[in-house]
Amino acid sequence: MAAPAALQRSVVSPAGRHTASLIFLHGSGDTGQGARTWIKQILNQDMAFQHIKVIYPTAPARPYTPMKGAFSTVWFDRYKISNDCPEHIESIDSMCQRLTDLINDEIKNGIAKNRILIGGFSMGGGMAMHLAYRFHQDLAGVFALSSFLNKDSSVYQALKRNQSVLPELFQCHGTADELVLYSWGEETNKMLKSLGVSASLHTFPNLNHELSRTEIEKLKTWIVKKLPVEAAKTNE
Template sequence: MLHTMVDEPTGHHSATLIFLHGSGGAGVTVRSWIQECFARIGDEEGLQFKHIKVIYPTATPQPYTLTGGEPSNVWFDRVALQLEAQEARKSTDKMLEMLAELIQVEIDAGIPPSRIIIGGFSMGGSMSFHIGYRKRLDLGGIFAMSSFLYDDSAVYPDLKELKKKNSDVTMPELFMTHGTQDELVLFQWGRKTFEKLKELGVKGRFHASNQTHLIRSEELVLLKKWVLEKLPSNLISKL
């Protein structure tokens, strides 16, 4: 089971948001950075809601090729940070199952899949593509910030096969942001990923910003607005 940091809703829990950190990060650190970003613009509430539980999991440490094989908190291994590199599917699929278990816990607690959104920053966003378009097409949405998929990613053929079996299958809406000045995960990688998913029937929004490889307040404001659009409160106010 993954270690998690959780912000419980202040009111009735009717939806869940899962935010995955980038490579080498942790749930507690990405949560702290998000809070700081919102505080800078005077939004002390940030990603804390009356009806949405927010979960920040931490990836289980595993050997990471890009750090010389040393253990790191990563959602999957990477042999290279290039669009044409091979996807490390064994480690990806292992973490896919662990995150699916985390989602199932929420479903077992009474939260419908359509009221669950998962996404993340950088590698966290990349992992979310696998969850939403290979494992749980019934989720309420997928978001990715400064993320991409390899050209040979299993997401593309798996999604194509799912659509072949069921042409009427619905897929989670996608929300993506990417900085045009990103020096680590190039802007064109993220844009290409979005366009390839779009060709396979995924509907969504892609926001470009004049930023580097970092979560920024402006992107979080857009994300928060989208989350509340997808997961509105289902509580009926009494007049």
Template sequence: MPKLGALHVIKPTGIVHNASVIFLHGSGDTGKGVLEWVKFLKKNFGFPHIKLLFPTAPKQPYTFIGGESSTVWFDRYKLSPDVPEHDESINAIKDDIKKIVDEEIKQGISLNRIIIGGFSMGGALSLHMAYRFLPGLAGTFALSSFLGKESEVYKNIKSIQTPLFMCHGDRDDMVPLKWGKSTFDHLTHLGVKGEFMELANTYHELKTSEIDRLQSWIEKLLPQEI
């Protein structure tokens, strides 16, 4: 398994660091890329007490684009909820994400003070981490993301206590809104509690209103005073 790329960080703006958020980028992007995108939309995105981590996926062959190398978290046979997930590559990358989490725990941050989320493919991996591999997280978010209809997340869900936040553009022609909403509905049917925000006139992209809502959601789950 190729190694992760560069890790970019937004440090807490205050003295105390007592929570962390890991933000996973979409396919073909980097940690630096999604960090710059978020900061472009909201310059003051940050928290007094929360460290924000933006890791970079390994560069590896990606079947969906003909086997060419790309910075992707896992492999996909096709961009569709109707095809099987490439669970071998999902299982491989989970250990790298767990290492990032373990480093935060070593610094005194408990698992229930850590959120993992992401955009597109990064959001899909976040759902696997939260509901299969790391039960006990403070929350997870998936922006313009989806899971396959036969996802292992549904079959082997380990935690329904982790809150979920999902957003999706109504004009997304890469990952249609109905894929994201179906994912949300399936998870909530299994007992997960969460909220789904539909973004008007929005394609496969991040929007300022979405980042505003995400920031408020994070602050609610990870308050400064504990």
């Protein structure tokens, strides 16, 4: 069987020398280009850095159970949008393999794994937590915006068996979110902390299931902290 085609991606190149990479996963039904455009509209410019390449991949379309099996660009399937049902682990693990290929592409381009950040909005943030905490615990960090994990998530099961240092989690959530309830995000944060993750949770009053300028600017500050500019190498 032929290997799946590489994920489509929209890329914001760094202004200077490329020494780190950021992978941003869109929410369900969106695309990489759509997420990039949304952030660009909020900031009035691309989310761009001097040394960090920003990659917005697009999930392949698949049948999505909450939409009665209609095709949608989602990272994985859900039995329903709830935090108290089983995870659709087959589709999650399949996409973890596809996204691992994307991480490996960056490594082949000379980027150290501890210079790669992954995260996303809504389902994208959930996908990023699965990818990092189950399969790539040596990434630079993880961010999850308006995201959650199911109560008995396989992420929690993996962390209970973990003995290694874990990537830091930067989490944001609007307290007025009516799709992904703030209480789900808060519960995820508390559970991950109890399992050894250094996790921060930033709340935004009156913010629904959306992004805000304040949130993105706070995220950018954290990104640069986790992926600082490397000093120029000198020839001795």
